[in-house]
Amino acid sequence: MSESKNPADSPESATQTQPSNSWPSATTSLFLILILPVITATLIYQLDSFDPAPLPYHELTRRLTRRAPAHNPRMLRGSERVGFGVLRGPEDVAYHSGSGLIYTGCEDGWLKRVKLNDSENPEFVVESWVNTGGRPLGLAFGLHNEVVVADADEGLLNVTSEGEVKLLTDEAEGVKFGITDGVDVAVDGTIYFTDASYKYNLKHFVWDFLEGRPYGRFMSYDSATKQTTVLVRDLYFANGVVVSPDQSHVIFCETPMRRCRKYYVQGDKKGSVETFIDQLPGLPDNIRYDGEGHYWIALSMAPTLAWDLAVRYPFIRKVMGIMEKYTGRPNVEKNGGVLAVDLDGNLISHYYDPGLSLVSSVIKIGNQIFCGSIFHPYMLRLNIQQYPTMAVA
Structure with missing residues (x-):
């Protein structure tokens, strides 16, 4: 005689009536993957003391x-x-026509001189000349064959x-x-420079x-009186400097504002x-006059959607x-480069x-331009x- 079975006692029934743990497990996974990072990020945002200010966005969107x-x-x-691996971070480049040397300041503190090549000597020769003990940025030649250096760490130097x-x-x-940056020297010996x-x-x-x-x-230094004068304050990362060829004004760059302004000295x-110029197609760094009626402006990057949103929203x-x-x-x-403008x-x-x-600097020598960079371990040379x-249609 067969033994009767209660359907409720069958293994199948036990399986069917066993409580499911899938819902709590899914909830926990969702919390760990999605909700917890959001909560953590929100707490970090609220507790972080960094407090950005609104930029004058209307000046960028006229x-x-x-x-x-x-x-x-x-x-x-x-x-x-040029000088790959030897010129590390050649931020500014200056050409001394008398000696045929390009001067540049590198991240290791060395002022280096680069001898331009010719048909008989196709290789560039790089010489480590003087170490400033800091981080040389802007360079300009003085009235007595000296080199004036805007050293980010040390200040304004004379070599x-x-x-x-x-x-x-x-x-x-x-x-x-904080960051002695751009520099140029007027014919009367006055040194104009920026503290970024x-x-x-x-x-x-x-x-x-x-x-x-x-x-x-933006400041000036009088070599005779040893006096430093603040000419313009409240600038947004004041950068490159150039004295106009007629010596009537000095142009300086404001990098995040994508503009160059001019200060009249006569x-x-x-x-x-x-x-002087605004709404540039990139963020300006250094600026130089080529002696042929043009200023050359180094543009570190082109404005992007991410940059535009960052400027707009603190x-x-x-x-x-x-x-x-x-x-x-x-x-x-991305899309760094150089820009030529007239006077x-x-x-x-x-x-x-x-x-x-x-790209942090540019000079034009004959039919070639040489570009420096605060980041790359070389200069770029391009035969323009x-x-x-x-021409753009």
Whole structure:
């Protein structure tokens, strides 16, 4: 006689009636994957003390970005790397026509001299000349064959032709320079230069951009009286400097504002400031006059959507600052290059490349341009006669 079975006692029934644990497990996974990171990020954002300020966005959006009538959008094609591995971070480049040498300052503190090659000696010769003990940025030649150096760490320096280094000034109005940056010398010997940020040093310069407050200054140094004078204050990362060929004004760059301004040192407008050029197609660094009626401006990068949003909204810059601290900031730099403008600020030609960024200086020697970079371990050379810009329809 067979034994009767209760359906409720069958293994199948036990399986069917066993409580499911899938819902709590899924909830926990969802919390860990989605909700917890959001809560953590929110807490970090609220507790982080970094407080970016609104930038004067209206000054950046008065009209569309200017476009040059002629472009070379692939300037890396045909470019040559000069001093690869030897010139590390050649931020500014200056040409001494009398000796045929290019001077540049590198990240290891050395002022280096590069001998241009010729048909008999096709190789570039790089000489480590003088070490400033800091981080040389802007360079200019003085009236007595000396080199005036804007050293980010040390201040404004004078280097004699014999290689003797002397500090000229490292503070103004009782405030130390944070990043001594661009420099040029007028025919009367007056030295004009910038302190990009008196709050941040070069190692932390990105925080000046992210904070969005005007800590930059444009100044002069009188070699006779040894006096340092602040000419313009409250600038947004004051950068490159160039004295106009007629000596009537001095042009200086404000990098995040994508503009160059001019300060009059002679005439009826003496002491006043005007915009020389704005809405540039990139962020300006150094600027130089080529002796042929054109200024050449180094553009570290082109404005991007990410950059535009960061400029417009302080909270995005705060997020970028938090990323800079904990995970690393996303790389948004591209389409760096150089721009030629005439003496009235009209755009002439624009060289750039999607694979190029952090171009910090440019000089024109004959048919060639030489570009420095605060980041790359070389200078770029491009023959602009062989690789010219083309008219844009």
